[in-house]
Amino acid sequence: MKQGNAVPARYLPAVKKLPLWKRILKHRAIYLFILPAFVWFLIFCYYPMYGLLLAFKDYKFSRGILGSAWVGLKWFRRFSFDPAFWNVVRNTLKISVMKLMLTFPVPIILALMMNAVPNGAYKRIVQTVSYMPHFISWVVVAAMLQKLFSPYGGLVNSVRQAIDPGAVAVHYLGEGRYFYWFVILSDIWKGCGWGTIIYLASLSGIDPALYEAATIDGARPMQMIVRITLPLLYPTIALMLIMNLGNILNVGYEQLLQIQTSQTQHLAEVIDTYVIRTGLTSGSHSYATAIGLMKSAITLVLVVAVNKISDRLTGISLF
Amino acid sequence: MIGKKRTRDYIAKGINYFLLTMLALSIIFPFYYIVVLSFNEGQDTLMYGNLMLWPRKATVENYTNAFTYRTMATSLGITVSRTLIVTLSGLLLQSMLAYALTFKTLPGRGWISMFFYFTTLFGGGLIPTYVLYRQMKILSTYWVLILPSLYSVWNTFIFRTFFNGIPDSIAESARIDGASEMKIYFRLILPLSKPVLATIALYIGVGIWNDWFTGEYFILMRDEIQPAATILNKLLAQSNFSSSAARNEMVAGAGSSLFVNTTTTTTESLRMAFIVITITPIMCVYPFLQKYFVKGALIGSVKG
Numbered sequence: 001m002k003q004g005n006a007v008p009a010r011y012l013p014a015v016k017k018l019p020l021w022k023r024i025l026k027h028r029a030i031y032l033f034i035l036p037a038f039v040w041f042l043i044f045c046y047y048p049m050y051g052l053l054l055a056f057k058d059y060k061f062s063r064g065i066l067g068s069a070w071v072g073l074k075w076f077r078r079f080s081f082d083p084a085f086w087n088v089v090r091n092t093l094k095i096s097v098m099k100l101m102l103t104f105p106v107p108i109i110l111a112l113m114m115n116a117v118p119n120g121a122y123k124r125i126v127q128t129v130s131y132m133p134h135f136i137s138w139v140v141v142a143a144m145l146q147k148l149f150s151p152y153g154g155l156v157n158s159v160r161q162a163i164d165p166g167a168v169a170v171h172y173l174g175e176g177r178y179f180y181w182f183v184i185l186s187d188i189w190k191g192c193g194w195g196t197i198i199y200l201a202s203l204s205g206i207d208p209a210l211y212e213a214a215t216i217d218g219a220r221p222m223q224m225i226v227r228i229t230l231p232l233l234y235p236t237i238a239l240m241l242i243m244n245l246g247n248i249l250n251v252g253y254e255q256l257l258q259i260q261t262s263q264t265q266h267l268a269e270v271i272d273t274y275v276i277r278t279g280l281t282s283g284s285h286s287y288a289t290a291i292g293l294m295k296s297a298i299t300l301v302l303v304v305a306v307n308k309i310s311d312r313l314t315g316i317s318l319f
Numbered sequence: 320m321i322g323k324k325r326t327r328d329y330i331a332k333g334i335n336y337f338l339l340t341m342l343a344l345s346i347i348f349p350f351y352y353i354v355v356l357s358f359n360e361g362q363d364t365l366m367y368g369n370l371m372l373w374p375r376k377a378t379v380e381n382y383t384n385a386f387t388y389r390t391m392a393t394s395l396g397i398t399v400s401r402t403l404i405v406t407l408s409g410l411l412l413q414s415m416l417a418y419a420l421t422f423k424t425l426p427g428r429g430w431i432s433m434f435f436y437f438t439t440l441f442g443g444g445l446i447p448t449y450v451l452y453r454q455m456k457i458l459s460t461y462w463v464l465i466l467p468s469l470y471s472v473w474n475t476f477i478f479r480t481f482f483n484g485i486p487d488s489i490a491e492s493a494r495i496d497g498a499s500e501m502k503i504y505f506r507l508i509l510p511l512s513k514p515v516l517a518t519i520a521l522y523i524g525v526g527i528w529n530d531w532f533t534g535e536y537f538i539l540m541r542d543e544i545q546p547a548a549t550i551l552n553k554l555l556a557q558s559n560f561s562s563s564a565a566r567n568e569m570v571a572g573a574g575s576s577l578f579v580n581t582t583t584t585t586t587e588s589l590r591m592a593f594i595v596i597t598i599t600p601i602m603c604v605y606p607f608l609q610k611y612f613v614k615g616a617l618i619g620s621v622k623g
Binding site: 126192 | 339345347352353368370412416420424431438445447448449451453482490500501525530531548551552591597602
């Protein structure tokens with residue numbers, strides 16, 4: 001939605017006609033409120049932007065950012081000729097598209113399902129339970145997956161072997177062909193309940209008279225969902241889609257770092273994890289900064305472009 | 320004809336309830352299973368397998384061991400203190416910033432808002448941030464757990480939206496009486512903002528409580544200031560890669576190793592207890608804040 005819906009409401013009395021310096025003086029207490037934030041953002045957000053210069057330098061800590069030697073586009077050239085890098089880009093896009101197609105619709109469907117349940121204890125309990133995984137970290141989710149699917153006494157293998165004593169334990173998390181299923185399903189498991197919040201709010205805003213009129217006309221529940229509910233949800237869905245499309249290169253590195261095993265690492269390596277591995281673990285600071293810069297720049301362009309396009313086509317945009 | 324329609328609707332309704340119940344159970348089960356394992360004797364689990372829906376040999380030994388195992392106990396202390404400090408100072412700093420941004424007469428307000436908003440669109444990224452911490456000399460110190468988490472633009476937006484809903488008439492008379500902005504903010508605005516304070520406190524608190532990343536990559540070789548989530552991550556990462564026999568012998572924090580010299584606790588059962596200890600506080604708090612954080616999530620996602 002446009003920024004316009006947050007019109008600041010506060011005025012200091014009788015300052016409109018004063019000269020600028022007097023107005024500033026009048027607001028000195030307000031500036032004092034902002035000052036710590038100003039300093040903090042300069043240090044923790046804007047200084048790292050200056051640090052992006054590393055991408056064009058051969059960074060040596062002892063020489064500092066400015067003192068290190070310029071190398072031009074050396075690092076950009078290096079990663080564009082690096083097959084490992086392109087594998088990482090492929091993985092990123094693959095996981096992103098899969099999440100967009102498979103994870104994204106689940107909260108919408110779930111919200112419709114919850115909406116069909118009358119208010120009461122049952123609905124409240126289901127909702128509260130569905131929010132639960134949102135509040136735990138991927139570390140814990142990974143531990144749960146391990147307890148359920150590990151070949152060393154994981155529950156699934158234990159059940160299989162109890163039924164058929166000859167069954168060979170399968171290392172589900174270590175098998176490449178299952179890996180993306182784990183990514184998608186754990187993503188749904190963790191986020192689907194939380195994702196319903198925004199859709200449920202839109203649903204509760206729908207005028208009940210629409211449904212009453214439709215019932216009188218003999219519409220059945222399924223027809224009402226398709227003809228009334230979904231069309232009224234489209235703006236919200238479009239908004240969420242914009243956000244997701246803009247963030248197509250952000251695929252949730254915490255999840256991927258946590259649920260990968262040594263056998264599936266090549267499938268789980270995405271741009272973010274590659275930056276962590278090359279930059280922090282191996283210490284190639286400049287090389288990793290170049291990759292990070294490229295990703296941030298593309299994301300910025302994507303976010304702005306997706307917003308513009310959506311604004312043009314549907315009138316819906318974030319800013 | 321009508322009867323047929325009704326039956327179909329009842330079936331659809333039944334399926335809906337069935338699926339929702341299954342979903343709820345599939346969410347609860349992993350939690351429940353971890354709790355069961357954490358209350359079972361570790362040696363018993365190791366010998367006779369994980370196939371149980373109730374502790375076979377119930378014990379609280381895993382918990383007493385987790386609390387006395389020094390690395391775990393200190394890390395819990397670090398997490399608690401860190402969560403308290405960041406949540407309280409974050410609430411104060413972010414709400415003050417948000418309040419200031421609601422003054423329409425503030426000269427330069429557009430530029431100031433842009434200054435903060437831009438950081439949500441573009442940033443230096445991981446490595447320049449790492450270099451900053453290194454130059455500030457806060458790497459591997461307690462400060463790296465506090466300072467970088469003090470502000471969040473999203474939370475500030477949620478605060479601002481809430482403050483915009485408080486009519487200014489409340490503060491006007493106080494202002495005429497000569498009250499300072501500081502006083503108005505603390506005496507009038509904050510007491511009216513309990514719902515949004517609860518929401519943001521939950522957001523900050525949960526984020527910090529669960530943050531394993533900072534400790535993992537910005538604190539090296541200093542286990543005594545590692546937060547619990549990072550210690551948990553190190554313990555679990557180990558069991559991912561080691562064989563079934565070896566992983567039950569040792570509990571190793573980074574660099575140090577320790578033999579659990581009790582009869583029934585194993586590394587695995589210790590881990591399960593530690594997981595339950597770290598998630599219990601959040602599980603106890605969030606249901607009570609539900610009606611608040613749902614609102615916050617709405618503002619956040621619309622702004623986001």
